[in-house]
Amino acid sequence: MIIIHKTCFALLVCLAALILFGAPRAEADVAPNPEAAASDISPEQGTQVQMASERVVLDIQMRPFQRYGETFTGPVANVTADFTMRNLGSADETMEVRFPKSFPTAHGFSPIVAGNAIESIETFVNGAPVANHQETFDDTPWAVWQVNFPAGRDVNLRVQYRTLGTDFYGSIDFYYILQTGAGWRGPIGQGDIVFQFPYPADLDMVESKDTYIRAEYPSTTPPFVAEGNQLRWHFENLEPTPKDNVRLLILRPDLWQAILDARAQAQLQPNNAAAQIQLGQQYRKAIPIKKGWPHDSTIADRFGASADAAFRRAVTLAPNDFAAHLAYARFLTDHTWSLTPEPYYTQARREIARALELNPTSKDAYGIVKELDTLSTFSEIAAKITPAPAAANSLGVIAYMVRGDVWVKALPNGQAKQRTRDGHNHSPRWSPSGRWIAFRGRDDEIRVMSASGGDAQSIPNSAASGEFVWSPEDDTLAFTTRQGNLSIASPPSWREQPIVQIANQAVLAIPIAWSPNGKSLGFIQEELPRPDSLTQPLARVAILWIVQPNAPTAATLYRVEFPEEGGMLVADWLDNKRILLFSDPYLSGSILADGVPLYAFSTRESATRQFADAMLLHDDFRMVSPNRKFLAVTQGSGRETWTNKQIAVIDLTKGIKTQLTDSQTAAFSPAWSPDNARLAYSAAPDIGSVGGGDEAHAGAAKRRIWVMKRDGGSKRQLTNDAAYRDERPLWSANATHLLFARLEGDDTMSLWLMRDDGSELQLVANALSGSADDGSPPWFGYYGHIDWDTYFDWWRPTFP
Numbered sequence: 001m002i003i004i005h006k007t008c009f010a011l012l013v014c015l016a017a018l019i020l021f022g023a024p025r026a027e028a029d030v031a032p033n034p035e036a037a038a039s040d041i042s043p044e045q046g047t048q049v050q051m052a053s054e055r056v057v058l059d060i061q062m063r064p065f066q067r068y069g070e071t072f073t074g075p076v077a078n079v080t081a082d083f084t085m086r087n088l089g090s091a092d093e094t095m096e097v098r099f100p101k102s103f104p105t106a107h108g109f110s111p112i113v114a115g116n117a118i119e120s121i122e123t124f125v126n127g128a129p130v131a132n133h134q135e136t137f138d139d140t141p142w143a144v145w146q147v148n149f150p151a152g153r154d155v156n157l158r159v160q161y162r163t164l165g166t167d168f169y170g171s172i173d174f175y176y177i178l179q180t181g182a183g184w185r186g187p188i189g190q191g192d193i194v195f196q197f198p199y200p201a202d203l204d205m206v207e208s209k210d211t212y213i214r215a216e217y218p219s220t221t222p223p224f225v226a227e228g229n230q231l232r233w234h235f236e237n238l239e240p241t242p243k244d245n246v247r248l249l250i251l252r253p254d255l256w257q258a259i260l261d262a263r264a265q266a267q268l269q270p271n272n273a274a275a276q277i278q279l280g281q282q283y284r285k286a287i288p289i290k291k292g293w294p295h296d297s298t299i300a301d302r303f304g305a306s307a308d309a310a311f312r313r314a315v316t317l318a319p320n321d322f323a324a325h326l327a328y329a330r331f332l333t334d335h336t337w338s339l340t341p342e343p344y345y346t347q348a349r350r351e352i353a354r355a356l357e358l359n360p361t362s363k364d365a366y367g368i369v370k371e372l373d374t375l376s377t378f379s380e381i382a383a384k385i386t387p388a389p390a391a392a393n394s395l396g397v398i399a400y401m402v403r404g405d406v407w408v409k410a411l412p413n414g415q416a417k418q419r420t421r422d423g424h425n426h427s428p429r430w431s432p433s434g435r436w437i438a439f440r441g442r443d444d445e446i447r448v449m450s451a452s453g454g455d456a457q458s459i460p461n462s463a464a465s466g467e468f469v470w471s472p473e474d475d476t477l478a479f480t481t482r483q484g485n486l487s488i489a490s491p492p493s494w495r496e497q498p499i500v501q502i503a504n505q506a507v508l509a510i511p512i513a514w515s516p517n518g519k520s521l522g523f524i525q526e527e528l529p530r531p532d533s534l535t536q537p538l539a540r541v542a543i544l545w546i547v548q549p550n551a552p553t554a555a556t557l558y559r560v561e562f563p564e565e566g567g568m569l570v571a572d573w574l575d576n577k578r579i580l581l582f583s584d585p586y587l588s589g590s591i592l593a594d595g596v597p598l599y600a601f602s603t604r605e606s607a608t609r610q611f612a613d614a615m616l617l618h619d620d621f622r623m624v625s626p627n628r629k630f631l632a633v634t635q636g637s638g639r640e641t642w643t644n645k646q647i648a649v650i651d652l653t654k655g656i657k658t659q660l661t662d663s664q665t666a667a668f669s670p671a672w673s674p675d676n677a678r679l680a681y682s683a684a685p686d687i688g689s690v691g692g693g694d695e696a697h698a699g700a701a702k703r704r705i706w707v708m709k710r711d712g713g714s715k716r717q718l719t720n721d722a723a724y725r726d727e728r729p730l731w732s733a734n735a736t737h738l739l740f741a742r743l744e745g746d747d748t749m750s751l752w753l754m755r756d757d758g759s760e761l762q763l764v765a766n767a768l769s770g771s772a773d774d775g776s777p778p779w780f781g782y783y784g785h786i787d788w789d790t791y792f793d794w795w796r797p798t799f800p
Contacts, residue, residue, distance in 0.1 A: 048089025049149050051184045054191040056081040058174060060165070061198055062254045075165040075172045075253055083157045087149040088185055094149070098142040099123070099159055101134065124158035165252075171207055171288055171299060174248045178240040188240060193233040195248055198257075201226040204492060205256045207249035207299050251299060255286040259303075266310070273318035277327045280310035284331050301435060301450045305475060305491035307331055308433075312474065315351070316550075322362070325355035329368050343433060343797070348372060395732050397451070398739070399428035399437050400751060400765045400792035406439055408451060411732075411739070411794075412753055412762060419453060426770060429468070430795035431475040436491065437793075438468055438477055446479055448494055451795075459489055460496050467510040473518030476549070484508050486523060488549050499549050509542070513570045513579070516628065521547050522570050522579050542567035542584070546603060560601055560608060568599075569617070574652060575628045577604045582617060592617060595637035611650055611657070616641075618785055620669045620728060625676045629653055630710065632670035632679055641784035642666050642699045643686050647679070649710060660712030666699075667706070668785075673731050673756075680707050680718075680729035680738055692780060700784045701725045705740050707756070718758035725779070728788040731756075733796040739764070741788045747778055751792060768792065 058077040087093060101118045121143045123132045132145040149155050165172035176193050195201075203226060224233050233246055250256075262279040269275040283303040311328035318324050332348035349372060355365045395411035404423035409416040424442035431438070434451060441447040441456065446468045449456035459479060462468065466480030476490045478499075486500040486508060502508050502525060509524040525543045547555040560568055560581065569592075571580035581599045585591050595614035601607070614637035615621060621634035629652055636644040645666045648659045660679070661667040667683035683706050687699035705726045708715040719726045724742040731738060735756065742750045749768035754761045768791045781787070 046185070047093060047095075047183075048087055048091075048185050049093060050086045050088055050186050050189065052084040052086040052154065052189040054081070054083045054188065055194070056176060056192070057194045057196055058176075059196045060172075060174070060250075060253060062252075062257075077163050077165065077174060079159075079161050079163060081159045084189075085147075085149060085155045085157060085184075087151050087153060087155070090151050092148060092150050094146065096144055096146050097157075098135065098137075098144040099132070101141040101143055119162045120160075122160040124156075124160075126156050127158075171249050172252050174250075176246040176248075178238070178244045178246065179242045182240050187237045188235070190236040191234070191238065193246055195231045195250075197229050197231075197253065199260060200229055201231050202256075204302055205251040205299075206231070251286055255282075258282045259286060271317055273314045273321055273324050276310045276314035276317065277324055280307045280314065280327060280331060283307035283310060284334070287334075298450060298452070298454045301452060301454075302492040304335070305433075305435060308474075309490060315354075320358060322355055322358040325351045325358065326362070326365055326368075329355055329365075333368050333371055345372070395734075395737060395753075396794060396796040397430075397434065398751065398765060398792055398794050399430060399439075399451075400768055401426055401428065401770065401790070402765075402767055403769050406437060406449075407765070408437070409765060411764060412737075416765070417453070419449060419451075420456060427790045428793045429470060430793050431470050431477075432472060433475050434795040434797075436475055438470065446477075448477065448489075448491075457494050459494055461487070467512050469512055469514060471514050471518040472516060476518075478512055478514065478521055478549070480508055480510060480512070486512065486521065486547070497549075500545065500547055500555065509567065509569060509584075511570055513572055515573050515576050515579075517576050519548055519550075520576070521545075521549060522573065523547075524568055524570055526567050544568070544570075544579070544581070544601065546579075556603070558601070558603065558606060560599075571598065571617075572622065572624060574600055574624055574631065578602050578652075580611075580622070580631075581608070593639045595639075598622070598633065609655070612648070613637075616785075618668075618787070619789060623670055623672055625672045626674055627676045630672075630676065632672065634668040634670065635659075638689060639783045640689055640691070640696070641668060642684065642690070642696055643688050645686075647681055649679070649712075658712065660708060669728055671729050671731060674733055674735045677710055678707055679710065680705060680731065680740075682706070682727045682729065682740075692783070696784060697779055700779060701745070703727055705729050705738065705758075707738075716758075718754065719761075727786065730794055739794055741768075741786075741792070743779060743786065749791065765792070 057080050059079075060075060060077045062073055063076040064073050099118075099121060101121065121132065123130050123143065123145050125145075125147055130145050132143040135142050135144045147155065147157065163174075165174055174195065178188075224231050226232075231248065235244070238244060251259075259279075259282045262275075262282040266272075266275045266279045283306045287300050287303050287307070308331070311324070311331055314321070314324040315328055329348050329351035332344045332351060335344035348368070352365055352368050352372065355362065356369070359365065397408055397410045397414070399406055399408050399419075401407070402418075404425050405421060406419040406425055406428050407416050408419055419437070422442065425447070426440050428437050428439040430436075430451075436448055437451055438446060438448045438459075439456075441458065446459040446462035447456040448459060459468075459477070461481045461483075462479050466482075466484075468477055468479040470477055474490070476488050477494075478486065478488050481487050481496070481498075484502050485498060486502075487496045487498050489496055499521070500508075500523075509526050512521055512523040514521055523545050525545055526541070542560070544558040544560050545555055546558070567584035569582040569584055571582050573579050578600050581601050582592075583597050583599065585596060593616075595616050597610055598612040598615055599608045599610050602609075611631065612633050612635045615633055615635045616639065618634075623632050625631070631650040631652055633648055633650065634645050635648050636646055638644050643666055644663075645668050646659055646661045646663065647667045647670045648657050649670075650657045661681075661683065664686055665683050666686045667681050669682045671680045672678075673680070682703050684699060684702040684704065687695060690696050690699070701722075703725045704717055705719045706715060706717050718738070719740075724744060727741050727743070729738050729740040737753055737755060739751060739753050742752055744750075748766075750763060751765040751768065752761060753764050770790070
């Protein structure tokens with residue numbers, strides 16, 4: 001941090017100070033954004049001195065210091081800044097250099113805390129200490145000393161000082177301002193800025209949210225690297241500008257050390273509920289809190305997910321432990337005041353109810369009940385958060401694709417925000433909590449990112465052509481690996497956890513499916529027995545596996561018998577004991593493409609029951625009702641979707657199937673309303689088996705969104721615009737709105753929202769398109785079926 005006085009402009013290195021003390025869950029206004037006040041200290045003439053190199057080490061510790069006659073403990077950085085200055089000219093230059101003793105703000109250097117931000121400044125020239133004195137320029141105090149720069153020689157300068165961090169909702173800010181180094185002759189040759197910690201550097205403790213870091217400090221992340229106990233920035237031949245300034249926002253060191261200690265204890269005692277509770281509480285303490293709400297940051301995302309996982313583990317290990325349920329309820333209740341209160345509110349009610357069963361007289365438990373009682377309905381939660389109408393805030397968030405990038409938008413009128421920028425992505429999928437989005441990236445690798453932004457993380461070893469499915473109960477992702485095995489991953493590390501290793505001469509047949517309670521995964525393993533001779537044909541044997549990720553050794557195998565030869569494919573679960581299976585006759589892709597029977601297999605009875613004679617495998621051609629009592633299917637053979645497709649409902653309690661649409665209509669994509677009473681679907685006149693061409697194009701263009709009762713009565717057409725083809729309807733969680741997809745004649749894709757009576761039609765996302773790898777599909781798709789799930793997904797809040 002050196003500045004040439006009067007005649008020459010120099011380097012400014014500045015660290016923000018001003019620490020705000022209090023509880024880790026600090027409630028305070030945002031600290032000023034620091035900027036170097038460079039305009040009033042520009043050189044009046046040039047200099048021949050170049051900054052050949054610099055190395056700045058900030059050793060960050062929790063240490064005691066004096067303020068206002070009292071001793072405090074807080075994050076302190078002892079800083080050593082070394083500079084090699086090289087006079088490239090033919091004449092010596094002697095000048096005063098100065099160093100700021102205050103911190104920079106958006107309006108210049110603040111004189112308010114003069115002497116508090118930068119303390120105990122020591123200065124050295126060529127290793128020898130030199131005295132400095134204080135001068136004031138523009139109301140800002142500076143340390144000033146004189147330096148001689150001989151022609152053609154290097155001069156080594158060192159500045160040592162101490163600075164305090166800036167508290168930012170429980171995290172700590174440190175800055176390094178490079179832009180004022182532009183006044184030296186030529187670029188800065190090379191440099192290293194090193195933040196050093198008393199523990200291994202871990203990216204989990206670093207905040208990287210765009211709106212806090214990259215918007216004003218784009219060089220901060222990347223290119224820093226973690227090496228041992230250090231985070232280090234390195235640069236060469238730099239002409240510094242404001243975009244090169246560095247800001248490091250990290251978790252407060254004492255909070256991070258407490259997490260490390262709790263992690264170590266939990267690893268030593270993985271089945272100890274108390275250790276898991278302690279781990280969850282340490283994560284909870286570290287979540288930045290702003291005015292009573294968990295702050296919107298990547299640190300909050302990571303630690304919130306980690307705390308949730310630890311508390312869930314605790315109540316799983318000790319289901320009758322009052323302390324475990326109380327701690328989990330307290331954590332969840334904190335989050336009911338966030339911008340996305342669900343599913344925390346509903347789960348908090350469950351946990352506190354269980355806690356009171358175990359300890360009916362607990363005052364702490366009743367305190368949480370009282371707090372939750374003020375948020376007894378989701379509409380009241382929404383009203384507390386924002387003055388907007390409750391219905392407008394209960395519609396959730398969509399993730400959708402535009403030119404291969406993921407965008408998100410809160411419905412109905414939220415601001416669209418781009419989350420990826422590489423143009424090679426598709427198939428976004430929301431996690432149950434709405435905090436994460438999984439999607440396919442370049443080369444179809446599985447990637448996961450926070451819904452609030454930040455870098456996407458690749459799932460190691462995920463198969464390019466495999467499957468990935470979120471658990472319905474928590475943010476756990478199941479996927480198939482490159483080796484054809486089954487694994488899971490969960491935040492914050494997203495490390496692969498192998499579940500099932502498929503044996504040699506066997507294949508894991510996708511898809512895979514979670515049970516409704518999230519405890520089991522179902523999939524098919526196809527065995528290929530080795531023939532006894534070269535003339536003996538290969539015969540595959542399909543086996544249904546049911547495996548619990550938390551107890552993979554307890555996997556159950558079922559040999560399911562079908563009338564046809566061949567295999568089977570998992571379709572879905574009806575409930576926690578019955579699983580839907582497609583037959584796979586003769587393992588023929590051509591037969592599958594034209595429709596196959598659908599069966600329900602009961603794990604309790606080891607028996608199958610046929611539900612449909614023939615239907616296509618498209619995911620939107622079947623849907624289990626929310627109460628798990630009914631199954632809606634699109635039945636009918638033939639791969640063409642403009643003919644021989646009718647919707648039927650199967651009463652799963654009585655075993656009765658009722659066809660709801662007639663043979664003159666091609667109808668598909670049945671979608672249950674949340675109250676199990678109505679079905680939305682897409683339909684058009686049946687045009688017969690035409691194969692394709694203009695007639696098929698015109699027929700598909702007549703598809704509209706319809707709604708009917710569960711028994712097929714009261715059919716009502718909701719859309720009727722000849723400019724669009726309407727498909728893939730979905731209900732809002734409060735049953736007041738429908739989201740659906742539209743295709744125009746030029747293949748432009750869009751998403752629209754309307755009331756459940758067809759009124760208040762609203763465009764919410766336009767120009768949906770695929771990645772740069774595959775482009776947008778034509779109207780034909782696959783015989784008239786567009787897989788809309790590759791272009792959007794809708795996270796909807798869960799109502800109590």
